[in-house]
Amino acid sequence: MRIITLAGSPRFPSRSSALLEYAREKLSALDVEVCHWHLHNFAPEDLLYARFDSPALKTLVAQLKEADGLIVATPVYKAAYSGALKTLLDLLPERALEGKVVLPLATGGTVAHLLAVDYALKPVLSALKAQEILHGVFADDSQVIDYQHKPHFTPNLQLRLDNALETFWQALHRRDVQVPTFHQPQGIAHA
Numbered sequence: 001m002r003i004i005t006l007a008g009s010p011r012f013p014s015r016s017s018a019l020l021e022y023a024r025e026k027l028s029a030l031d032v033e034v035c036h037w038h039l040h041n042f043a044p045e046d047l048l049y050a051r052f053d054s055p056a057l058k059t060l061v062a063q064l065k066e067a068d069g070l071i072v073a074t075p076v077y078k079a080a081y082s083g084a085l086k087t088l089l090d091l092l093p094e095r096a097l098e099g100k101v102v103l104p105l106a107t108g109g110t111v112a113h114l115l116a117v118d119y120a121l122k123p124v125l126s127a128l129k130a131q132e133i134l135h136g137v138f139a140d141d142s143q144v145i146d147y148q149h150k151p152h153f154t155p156n157l158q159l160r161l162d163n164a165l166e167t168f169w170q171a172l173h174r175r176d177v178q179v180p181t182f183h184q185p186q187g188i189a190h191a
């Protein structure tokens, strides 16, 4: 089982990245192989000038092809996800998330923008043909107690993250179950 984690904040360390770090630790302990990506892996001009031949982009696309799932984290910027993350998502091939389970995570300064993931990020994940987009986790800044050192969250946020990660893990395993191939029923005569 292999997944990609993608940190969509232009900043590091960052609150939304701390959620991802927590997810990485949890899933690695369950024998899930995690490849971690953040925006600093890409040359800024490759993202800004939409360079589809960016070497880092090619590596990410190749790893995505082999992955079972993706966890993407973003800060809320101006009531949506970060523009820097968009510059990367725009460069992914149209079916980059085909067959993948995706868990979105977001942090924001106000719960007023709690739905930013639903109305802004999820449609993009869907356009990239994600197979299953799970209910995301939104944390407001007061729930992230420490993100500079070891991630530390309020009990409520930690519980919501644990539940979301368990759902993600189960979805990855559901996806792994072999689906019987579809056959035309015997004896149907074609006119």
Ligand SMILES: Cc1cc2nc3c(=O)[nH]c(=O)nc-3n(C[C@H](O)[C@H](O)[C@H](O)COP(=O)(O)O)c2cc1C
Binding pocket: 009, 010, 011, 013, 014, 015, 016, 017, 074, 075, 076, 077, 078, 079, 080, 107, 108, 109, 110, 111, 112, 113, 141
């Ligand atoms: C440029 C900018 C715009 C922001 N816009 C919003 C916003 O519209 N709504 C909101 O809830 N928080 C907003 N915030 C606060 C961030 O979403 C919040 O602090 C978040 O946890 C930062 O995540 P990060 O540390 O992973 O970058 C904004 C912050 C910045 C720097």
